[in-house]
Amino acid sequence: MLIAIDIAVIALYLAGMIAIALYTRNKAKTVKDYLLAGKKGLNGWMSAFAYGTTYFSAVIFIGYAGKFGYGFGLAAVWIGIGNAIVGALLAWMVLARRTKNMTVRLDAKTMPDFFSKRYGDDKLKLVSAVVIFIFLIPYAASVYNGLGNLFSIVFKVDAWIVMLVLAAVTAFYLFLGGYIATSLTDFIQGIIMFIGVIIMVFFFLASEKVGWGEGLKALTDADKGLFMGGATPGKYIYGKEMTLIFLVLLTSFGVWALPQTIHKYYTVRDKKAIKQGTIVSTVFALVIGFGAYFIGGLATLFYDKAPGGNTDNVIPHMIKDTLPNGLLGLIAVLVLAASMSTLASVSLASSSVVTIDIYKSVKKEASDKQVTLLMRILALVFVVIATVIAYLNSKFNITAIAYMMGLSWGTLAGCFIGPYVLGVTWKKVTRAAAWTSVIGSLVLTFVLIVVLGYDKGGWTGVSFGKAVQNGVGLSPMIGVICMAYSMISTFLVSLFTKQLPEERIKEAFEKPIENEILPTVRAK
Numbered sequence: 001m002l003i004a005i006d007i008a009v010i011a012l013y014l015a016g017m018i019a020i021a022l023y024t025r026n027k028a029k030t031v032k033d034y035l036l037a038g039k040k041g042l043n044g045w046m047s048a049f050a051y052g053t054t055y056f057s058a059v060i061f062i063g064y065a066g067k068f069g070y071g072f073g074l075a076a077v078w079i080g081i082g083n084a085i086v087g088a089l090l091a092w093m094v095l096a097r098r099t100k101n102m103t104v105r106l107d108a109k110t111m112p113d114f115f116s117k118r119y120g121d122d123k124l125k126l127v128s129a130v131v132i133f134i135f136l137i138p139y140a141a142s143v144y145n146g147l148g149n150l151f152s153i154v155f156k157v158d159a160w161i162v163m164l165v166l167a168a169v170t171a172f173y174l175f176l177g178g179y180i181a182t183s184l185t186d187f188i189q190g191i192i193m194f195i196g197v198i199i200m201v202f203f204f205l206a207s208e209k210v211g212w213g214e215g216l217k218a219l220t221d222a223d224k225g226l227f228m229g230g231a232t233p234g235k236y237i238y239g240k241e242m243t244l245i246f247l248v249l250l251t252s253f254g255v256w257a258l259p260q261t262i263h264k265y266y267t268v269r270d271k272k273a274i275k276q277g278t279i280v281s282t283v284f285a286l287v288i289g290f291g292a293y294f295i296g297g298l299a300t301l302f303y304d305k306a307p308g309g310n311t312d313n314v315i316p317h318m319i320k321d322t323l324p325n326g327l328l329g330l331i332a333v334l335v336l337a338a339s340m341s342t343l344a345s346v347s348l349a350s351s352s353v354v355t356i357d358i359y360k361s362v363k364k365e366a367s368d369k370q371v372t373l374l375m376r377i378l379a380l381v382f383v384v385i386a387t388v389i390a391y392l393n394s395k396f397n398i399t400a401i402a403y404m405m406g407l408s409w410g411t412l413a414g415c416f417i418g419p420y421v422l423g424v425t426w427k428k429v430t431r432a433a434a435w436t437s438v439i440g441s442l443v444l445t446f447v448l449i450v451v452l453g454y455d456k457g458g459w460t461g462v463s464f465g466k467a468v469q470n471g472v473g474l475s476p477m478i479g480v481i482c483m484a485y486s487m488i489s490t491f492l493v494s495l496f497t498k499q500l501p502e503e504r505i506k507e508a509f510e511k512p513i514e515n516e517i518l519p520t521v522r523a524k
Contacts, residue, residue: 020184023184024173031372042273047281050345061335061338069297070303087254092278102114119434120501121431128415135411138408148163159391175380203323302317351382415441433497448481
């Protein structure tokens with residue numbers, strides 16, 4: 001049950017988010033203000049925290065950490081380590097400067113807008129915008145799951161009430177302040193997440209069920225330690241070891257091509273800010289990622305069986321059984337913060353692709369004021385849609401929606417990682433290669449769901465529905481395969497198809513820009 005001190009902590013946090021919305025309401029008057037935080041952009045700390053809080057949502061704390069921590073033991077921390085090294089450090093080093101420079105040269109505001117201007121194809125912009133909008137809806141809805149589990153188990157509050165509060169506050173500051181408000185709230189939310197994870201690790205290690213000695217000893221356990229012992233019987237490709245590898249690859253490389261994370265590079269201020277952002281985002285990802293999965297890995301020391309037979313309940317029950325009143329309110333704020341930051345970023349990405357890449361393409365005479373207003377309204381609409389889907393999923397257990405949630409990350413990354421990553425680093429990427437990646441990854445995703453689903457079930461005696469269910473359970477593997485396909489096909493098709501006009505290449509790679517933060521590379 002919520003007590004006065006917990007209520008006070010949560011209320012103070014929500015009041016702070018509303019105050020930020022009111023403070024920034026007059027700072028987002030144009031499209032550039034609302035979507036890109038104005039002409040100057042953000043400093044390194046703000047950009048890094050915006051990136052980190054978008055990267056890690058309530059899903060990692062409640063869903064992923066509980067499910068995979070309980071299943072893999074402390075070996076799950078390799079996911080967090082991979083996220084920090086590959087998903088933060090390497091991603092910033094390779095992409096941040098190049099993305100900032102090229103999007104400024106092309107005046108690109110969204111990922112579909114970038115594809116259109118980089119490859120000279122408005123149809124590619126339209127298709128990628130539709131793909132982003134469709135697959136970000138279930139991704140946003142999934143954010144509510146962990147939050148609802150936490151509040152219903154720990155505080156006995158109905159999930160739908162929490163969903164409404166989350167949606168209302170997020171929509172409020174997103175509508176008024178856009179990315180400026182989002183970046184300020186992300187900074188505060190990031191600090192809360194950083195401190196909260198450290199506190200949780202300390203209390204769980206110090207608990208009676210674990211203890212510092214047993215907790216540290218568990219790191220070297222033969223079965224549930226950092227290095228899982230023994231091969232999984234049966235088909236090795238579907239075993240625990242390979243599943244863990246696929247999870248590390250998907251969650252670490254996937255953010256290289258998600259529109260809501262790539263957007264943070266568009267808004268970073270300058271070379272100094274990128275250096276700051278690289279370091280800060282890496283430290284943030286290491287603490288949050290390692291801490292969350294380490295907590296999940298301790299779950300086997302708490303429970304012989306997952307509470308209620310559901311691994312999604314593991315972390316909420318650990319919190320309920322371990323943390324004192326008052327601190328429970330802080331942890332509730334931690335999960336709220338993780339949820340709001342991700343929901344805001346995803347909503348902003350979705351509303352922008354519909355407004356700029358679809359509406360503005362059709363109605364070219366629309367004024368900046370009209371486009372900004374529509375973007376605000378669509379951000380609200382997107383939050384409402386995600387809330388309704390999450391509510392229906394929790395109430396009626398609509399499994400088809402849950403399947404889409406699991407596949408959305410891998411599908412988006414599979415479609416876009418080749419055209420985007422190679423597009424900002426290599427001059428010879430062609431329009432045909434970009435199309436091959438987008439369409440091919442969509443087809444490959446659904447083919448693999450069926451084929452691998454039947455293969456895992458043994459082919460004989462497996463219904464189509466069961467095969468699809470099996471295939472969706474292999475979404476990390478499918479996502480990694482699609483990302484590899486995207487990179488390889490983009491490279492190979494570019495070698496054998498018509499190159500883009502030299503003028504377009506020069507515009508993307510050589511056009512002089514103010515305060516360029518990456519040396520000009522001349523097109524050959």
